[in-house]
Amino acid sequence: MNKNTQHPITAYIGIGANLGNAPAQVASAIIQLAAIPQTSLHAQSSLFRSAPIDSSGDDYINAVACLHTHLTAQALLQALQNIEQDFGRERPYFNAPRTLDLDLLLYGSTIINDANLIVPHPRMLQRAFVLIPLLQIDPFISIPGRGAAHQFVPQVADQVIAKI
Numbered sequence: 001m002n003k004n005t006q007h008p009i010t011a012y013i014g015i016g017a018n019l020g021n022a023p024a025q026v027a028s029a030i031i032q033l034a035a036i037p038q039t040s041l042h043a044q045s046s047l048f049r050s051a052p053i054d055s056s057g058d059d060y061i062n063a064v065a066c067l068h069t070h071l072t073a074q075a076l077l078q079a080l081q082n083i084e085q086d087f088g089r090e091r092p093y094f095n096a097p098r099t100l101d102l103d104l105l106l107y108g109s110t111i112i113n114d115a116n117l118i119v120p121h122p123r124m125l126q127r128a129f130v131l132i133p134l135l136q137i138d139p140f141i142s143i144p145g146r147g148a149a150h151q152f153v154p155q156v157a158d159q160v161i162a163k164i
Helices: 022-034 073-086 128-137 149-156
Strands: 009-017 039-044 048-050 060-069 101-107 112-114 117-119 161-163
Touching: 009 022, 009 073, 009 128, 022 039, 022 060, 022 073, 048 128, 060 128, 073 101, 073 117, 101 117, 101 128, 128 149, 128 161
Parallel strands: none
Antiparallel strands: 009 060, 009 101, 039 060, 048 060, 048 161, 112 117
């Protein structure tokens, strides 16, 4: 349980895949997120197609999910990594194409900077495939330490993203 509160924490998860049947994998991953113990799926974005950034391979299918959880950030991260493993995620090199990628983007208003977890996700405001689905769920969301998310849209306007 989250020791700070009896109320659930709102967490946002970035979801992406570009190997195999990526749309089906992202949809299935959302179902798996809803099954995490002590966690419920509150909202999900549409699926979006985007070109790889700092990576190679086919286009990515991306989405963002909003969870309400009683898990700690570290326990939620472990649950995300377990789901990735269930989908055959391999990490042969940085930004390798993937069957599934789950990123903990936000964990309430908490700022975390430790060896295996940085929240808010350090590149989330530089990636249209994260920012646009996030804003679809919550157009007025504020990023801890950074301010209103919508103010960062002009910085990603040159990145091609399409709702599917």
